[in-house]
Amino acid sequence: QVQLVESGGGLVQAGDSLRLSCAASGHTFGGYAMGWFRQAPGKEREFLAVIGWSGRTTYYADSVKGRFTISRDNAKITVYLQMNSLAPGDTAVYYCAADLEPRRLTYCHSQHWGQGAQITVSS
Secondary structure, X not given: OOXXXXXXXXXXXXXXXXXXXXXXXXXXXXXOEEEEEEEOOXXXXXXXXXXXXXXXXXXXXXXXOOOEEEEEEOOOOEEEEEEOOOOHHHOEEEEEEEEOOHHHHHOOOOOEEOOOEEEEEEO
């Protein structure tokens, strides 16, 4: 069974940093791009960042560019999202996803999604 499992969420204060992990199982995701997304209550799912298979290519939404960094460890089949200078507006459920086509991820389209991790940023 193919699974993506996010971890590292929780309650933090404004200005804090946090790193999310997304570990894959049941699939090597060889050649797949990986992405991070979030969904706040009452809002649509928002694309945050995507990373290519090699890890050399990344792309970010303007809303997080300069604050969030996506990376991956293919040996561990894990993708990470380092988040700095968190603000209450970053409160959401954060998801990872994998797809062979990076562009699909930028439109929040994917074959494989994680179950999500809650991040709450208090002021």
